[in-house]
Amino acid sequence: MLQCHDVVISYGERRILQKVSLSVAARGLVGVLGPNGSGKTTLLKVLSGALTPETGTVTLGGQGLGTFAPSLLARRLAVVPQETHLAFDYSVLEIVLMGRYPHLGPFEFEGPADFASAHAALNATGTDHLAERAFNTLSGGEKQRVVIASALAQLGEGTPDATTAGRVLLLDEPTAALDLRYQLEVAALLGRLHDRQDMTIVLTTHDVQFAARVCSELVLLGDGHVIAQGPPQDVLTTEQIAALYGIRVDQAAMFAATVSAGVRP
Amino acid sequence: MTHPLKRSVPIVVGLFALMVLAIVLSPLVGSTHINLMRVFDRSIPFESNVDAQIFFIARLPRALAGALVGGTLAAAGVVFQGLLRNPLATPYTLGVSAGASLGAMIAITFGATLPFAGAAPASLAGAMLAVTVVYLLATARHSGLSTTVLLLAGVTLNSFFSALILFVQYLANFQDLFRAMRWLMGNLDVTSYAPLAGAMPFVAISFVAFVWLARPLNLLSLGADAAGARGINVRSVQRTAFFSASLATGAAVSVGGPIGFVGIIVPHLVRLMVGADHRLVLPASIFLGAGFLVVCDVLARTVLSPMELPVGIITAVIGGPFFLWMLLRKR
Amino acid sequence: MDAVAKAMTIRFRHALLIAAVACAVLLQGARTTAAPLRIISLVPAVTEMLYAIGAGPQMIGVSSFDHYPAAVEKLPRLGGLIDPDIERVLTLKPDLVIVYGAKSDMAARLARAQIATFPYDTGALSNVTGTIRALGERLGRQKEANAEATRIEHGLEEVRVRVANQPxxxxxxxxxxxxxxxxxxxxxxxxxxxxxxxxxxxxxxxxxxxxxxxxxxxxxxxxxxxxxxxxxxxxxxxxxxxxxxxxxxxxxxxxxxxxxxxxxxxxxxxxxxxxxxxxxxxxxxxxxxxxxxxx
Structure with missing residues (x-):
């Protein structure tokens, strides 16, 4: 579904991504796992089209990202940032409705279809009861779910658009800023969305256990290279973990043991 | 399920009505008594109809100028706040008023020797110069408009132009210096419709841009990346917001001087009333800003009559404490 | 014996005190009565007055805004109302400096440098002749000052009479x-x-x-x-x-x-x-x- 090939990105002298190639299958839940500074967030920006690679290509459904009209791309590909801070007091419903932007003309107001989509998205993320609340008064986990709802509305949740499976949801470190309870909430939500099998989900994380528990497939990214790609139980070997995080093998072995216990069946 | 916009529409309509009321009633108020019958009596020739002249030359243009300047500054404040994602930004944060003030200072100080007359065109030219410099500074290193760099460039230019203003004031003789200081305090006594007509095209162009900007500004408050991911051309939105709000501010300042606080307290009050959606905040701010400044100007010309109290002092006296309250409430 | 000594001491102390006071009064008097020889005027209006009462030769500096009479063009210019050049004023060693306002920063700094000042404020028309007469007192040119003030008063009276019958x-x-x-x-x-x-x-x-x-x-x-x-x-x-x-x-x-x-x-x-x-x-x-x- 989403592919990149030989992508190179550098900031000044520093190479962030060195010939990264990646293929994300439709309906998968792929986790890009790596330590801080490995290039995860940069890779996500490349995959979302926010960053154009110096060399290499990125395609969505076989079509180059750069060739999409911005609103058409936005209808198929949504991004959830690590954290969302608002300068002004929007309500939750308003935030979710903002996801409908690419579906509307320049001066068009949201219509019944957009409201239906927003409510479907609120419903899917279990945030119906928050619709009237001010976004800034929510907890971290609630905020994250609302932003996911907004992304779902953007991808046409609850409308005929949603039945086509060619939709991609990208999440940057969805749990990094959350404490355990909210991590579990978000993990459960991602699991539910994955189970629906109507979209492709790509997320980045540095949390090995979270990645093992949620993702159907992992990409290990170390120092701008793809080290391994495959199902968690194949990729998360003691050696790979040790190499990826630069820790001793005995330390990694403990990790691998706890991880394999938590891997999705 | 009602549209969140619909609930606040009556408030916007109410603010519009208040603005119209302020504009219509304010020419009836003043230090001099005028006879309305005489004002509209067509049988008296205008040349000798003092009541009509007080109404149509001294008061009505002032009311309209107050509305134009107040509405424009409030709207420009909204756009700058949206662009910088900071509710404490003002129309003057990015150096527009410093440029306008420099232009006006030069015109007032060297007015007798300059080929053109009047502080208004000079202040508009100064504002445009400042806007261009800030834009070039902000885009020199990055292709996009980083709000941090924009803010830094604006603050730097503000202090640089302030220094230039001091230099011009240093060269000025005493009387010009005095008048220049007074220009900085704001004055809406335009005495004719010409300054309004001069500023109108710029304001109109900016307002067209504001209409287009309303929804993108909503998304921009999620952050530039998040807005881009929703299909917004962030760069063109930022550029349009920056130039249109700057142009509007420059035009408003050229009419009334750098009147403070309207551009920050009005948008803030409006958000308390109608929420954060720019499609409501923008029109509501225009109406409330216009009505607010018209009322402030009535105070300016009546409180110390026959002396004129600078309208900027009135907005500051009201706005200063309000601003502090806002700051304290935030924390 | 003790009492006598005490009385003597007290008397002696009194005498000392009186002598000191007398000295101070004399010195003070000497300083103010001696006509200043070197004058700086930072006020154009007063510069004109000084020339008018014949103190022109004593002028050693004027403000940047002085243009009249023509003689001032040859004198050093020492800044204006807001930016007087205090250093140059001090170097010129004036006996008297005409400044705006008695409470100005300039007046205070000159006082610290022990330089006499003559404070001036614009005011009513009567202030013009009043200032001229006061300058005359200060400079020991009462006669010239009185003549000039009278000339002005007559001149103004002439104008008043001229328009008396006009609307x-x-x-x-x-x-x-x-x-x-x-x-x-x-x-x-x-x-x-x-x-x-x-x-x-x-x-x-x-x-x-x-x-x-x-x-x-x-x-x-x-x-x-x-x-x-x-x-x-x-x-x-x-x-x-x-x-x-x-x-x-x-x-x-x-x-x-x-x-x-x-x-x-x-x-x-x-x-x-x-x-x-x-x-x-x-x-x-x-x-x-x-x-x-x-x-």
Whole structure:
């Protein structure tokens, strides 16, 4: 579904991504796992089209990202940032409705279809009861779910658009800023969305256990290279973990043991 | 399920009505008594109809100028706040008023020797110069408009132009210096419709841009990346917001001087009333800003009559404490 | 014995005290009565007064704004009201410095340097002759000062008599406004030397009731006060520019001064310097308001 090939990105002298190639299958839940500074967030920006690679290509459904009209791309590909801070007091419903932007003309107001989509998205993320609340008064986990709802509305949740499976949801470190309870909430939500099998989900994380528990497939990214790609139980070997995080093998072995216990069946 | 916009529409309509009321009633108020019958009596020739002249030359243009300047500054404040994602930004944060003030200072100080007359065109030219410099500074290193760099460039230019203003004031003789200081305090006594007509095209162009900007500004408050991911051309939105709000501010300042606080307290009050959606905040701010400044100007010309109290002092006296309250409430 | 000694000591102490006081008084007296020989004037109006009472040769420095009499062009320029060059003032070793206002920063710094100052404030017209006489006292030139003050008083009286039988126009006296529009008008209020001169020159200030030297007014006030004559003080301008600026008043056709074309734009510097040439200023105003009495 989403592919990149030989992508190179550098900031000044520093190479962030060195010939990264990646293929994300439709309906998968792929986790890009790596330590801080490995290039995860940069890779996500490349995959979302926010960053154009110096060399290499990125395609969505076989079509180059750069060739999409911005609103058409936005209808198929949504991004959830690590954290969302608002300068002004929007309500939750308003935030979710903002996801409908690419579906509307320049001066068009949201219509019944957009409201239906927003409510479907609120419903899917279990945030119906928050619709009237001010976004800034929510907890971290609630905020994250609302932003996911907004992304779902953007991808046409609850409308005929949603039945086509060619939709991609990208999440940057969805749990990094959350404490355990909210991590579990978000993990459960991602699991539910994955189970629906109507979209492709790509997320980045540095949390090995979270990645093992949620993702159907992992990409290990170390120092701008793809080290391994495959199902968690194949990729998360003691050696790979040790190499990826630069820790001793005995330390990694403990990790691998706890991880394999938590891997999705 | 009602549209969140619909609930606040009556408030916007109410603010519009208040603005119209302020504009219509304010020419009836003043230090001099005028006879309305005489004002509209067509049988008296205008040349000798003092009541009509007080109404149509001294008061009505002032009311309209107050509305134009107040509405424009409030709207420009909204756009700058949206662009910088900071509710404490003002129309003057990015150096527009410093440029306008420099232009006006030069015109007032060297007015007798300059080929053109009047502080208004000079202040508009100064504002445009400042806007261009800030834009070039902000885009020199990055292709996009980083709000941090924009803010830094604006603050730097503000202090640089302030220094230039001091230099011009240093060269000025005493009387010009005095008048220049007074220009900085704001004055809406335009005495004719010409300054309004001069500023109108710029304001109109900016307002067209504001209409287009309303929804993108909503998304921009999620952050530039998040807005881009929703299909917004962030760069063109930022550029349009920056130039249109700057142009509007420059035009408003050229009419009334750098009147403070309207551009920050009005948008803030409006958000308390109608929420954060720019499609409501923008029109509501225009109406409330216009009505607010018209009322402030009535105070300016009546409180110390026959002396004129600078309208900027009135907005500051009201706005200063309000601003502090806002700051304290935030924390 | 003890008591006697004590009494003696007390008496001795008294004597010492008296002697000290006497010395102080004498010294103080000596310092103020000796006529200062080296004078700096940072006030153009006072510079003119000093020359008029014959103290010109004692002048060793003037402000940057001094242009009259011609002799000042040869003297060192020591800055203006807001930026006097205190270092150069001190280097010139003056005995007396004329400054604006007794409480100014400049006055305080000179006091610390033990340099005598003569504070000056613009005020009513009577302040001009009053200052001249006070300078005469200070410089030991009472005779010259009195003669000059009397000359001014006679000159003003002459103008007053000249226009006595003329109609007294209700006059709007404008100190400044924005070029190219009728905005930001500064007008004379009911106090100050220009207000007083206007009265001598046969005009009644329309803002006599406002007890301030100058006030900012709006177009509405011009219409409300209905002046019969408008006098504007301007900097030097080309005749073309004067015509444009005068033409702006046609925006307020109901004002009698506009209707009767009694609008006068004057640009002579004597109008802004309340010194000995104040008589010329009064003549200028009288000539403008009552041209038929012009000699």
């Amino acid at each position: 007294r126009y209700r006059t709007l006296l404008i100190f400044g406004r924005e070029a190219g529009s009728l905005r930001g008008i500064y007008a004379s209020g009911g106090v100050g030397y220009l207000h007083d001169i206007l009265s001598i020159a046969g005009g009644d200030d329309v803002f006599s009731d406002v007890k301030r030297e100058n006030i900012q007014i709006s177009a509405e006030q011009v219409l409300a006060r209905m002046p019969e004559a408008i006098v504007e003080l301007h900097g030097a301008m080309t005749p073309q520019k004067i015509a444009t600026e005068r033409g702006l008043w046609s925006q307020l056709p109901a004002v009698p001064a506009v209707k009767n074309n009694r609008i006068y734009l004057l640009s002579d510097e004597v109008l802004t310097i309340p010194g000995p040439r104040i008589v010329d200023a009064a003549r200028l105003l009288a000539d403008a308001l009552h041209p038929t009495t012009k000699k």
